[in-house]
Amino acid sequence: xxxxxxxxxxxxxxxxxxxxxxxxxxxxxxxxYQKSHPPEYWTKLxxxxxVKCSYCDSLLLRKRCYGQNKYFFCNRECxxxxxxxxxxxxxxxxxxxxxxxxxxxETFFEVPINxxxxxxxxxxxxxxxxxxxRGKVQYKNRKEVQCSNCGKLFEKKPSVIKQWNFCTVNxxxxxxxxxxxxxxxxxxxxxxxxxxxxxxxxxxQRKKARKRDNYTCQDCGNTETEYGRELSVHHIIPFRKxxxxxxxxxxxxxxxxxxxxPCHRKRHSKNx
Numbered sequence: 001x002x003x004x005x006x007x008x009x010x011x012x013x014x015x016x017x018x019x020x021x022x023x024x025x026x027x028x029x030x031x032x033y034q035k036s037h038p039p040e041y042w043t044k045l046x047x048x049x050x051v052k053c054s055y056c057d058s059l060l061l062r063k064r065c066y067g068q069n070k071y072f073f074c075n076r077e078c079x080x081x082x083x084x085x086x087x088x089x090x091x092x093x094x095x096x097x098x099x100x101x102x103x104x105x106e107t108f109f110e111v112p113i114n115x116x117x118x119x120x121x122x123x124x125x126x127x128x129x130x131x132x133x134r135g136k137v138q139y140k141n142r143k144e145v146q147c148s149n150c151g152k153l154f155e156k157k158p159s160v161i162k163q164w165n166f167c168t169v170n171x172x173x174x175x176x177x178x179x180x181x182x183x184x185x186x187x188x189x190x191x192x193x194x195x196x197x198x199x200x201x202x203x204x205q206r207k208k209a210r211k212r213d214n215y216t217c218q219d220c221g222n223t224e225t226e227y228g229r230e231l232s233v234h235h236i237i238p239f240r241k242x243x244x245x246x247x248x249x250x251x252x253x254x255x256x257x258x259x260x261x262p263c264h265r266k267r268h269s270k271n272x
Contacts (some may be wrong), residue, residue, distance in 0.1 A: 007033040199246025209255040219263035
């Protein structure tokens with residue numbers, strides 16, 4: 001069946017079932033027609049009211065629910081200009097100001113009433129001087145301790161004094177390497193030591209895993225050419241959990257190629 005478009009008056013082919021509701025040949029025609037002939041329900045749904053801009057007195061359309069507001073602005077510039085001239089009348093904390101005395105230079109300065117009990121200094125310069133005085137007092141509270149490695153005396157805050165104290169990082173590393181603290185079975189991440197033998201098929205499975213992964217680290221994406229050496233092969237389920245069953249532990253589904261640093265070490269740190 002044929003029907004005439006309401007907007008451009010061209011004849012269009014329509015199905016019999018769509019004859020009543022089909023009115024336009026395209027969406028553009030529908031938009032143009034509704035702009036020039038707005039439907040009645042649009043005017044019924046519109047509940048906006050006319051209000052005046054608080055700064056320039058131009059008329060604005062606003063929703064009826066906004067009618068309880070005291071101030072309306074047509075743009076940000078009007079709002080800024082109005083607040084510059086009348087901000088102290090709107091914000092109570094800006095209107096009510098009190099004078100207090102600076103603790104450093106002893107001059108009087110004004111602050112909002114809500115900062116009466118918290119403001120102490122008139123400027124950042126005075127604040128910096130106060131922090132310097134307080135730092136000197138706290139520094140005097142430091143205690144003299146002896147380095148656990150070289151025996152040198154130095155000062156530390158009471159809150160950071162521990163069982164072992166070191167004057168430098170080099171002293172700390174030398175002490176731990178010499179005494180063996182936090183290494184081997186004394187470490188909280190100790191799992192029984194490294195395993196040197198992964199079974200007779202380990203080397204062959206290792207080559208197959210690297211070839212399957214295209215000689216690329218499966219965590220960071222680096223290739224062996226970029227890395228400059230062969231990639232490591234990691235057991236997804238740790239070898240020690242198979243209780244010596246190297247056939248199951250060395251299956252390709254349990255192996256993944258990764259670079260030694262940092263990807264391989266990250267995986268072991270997560271397991272630990």
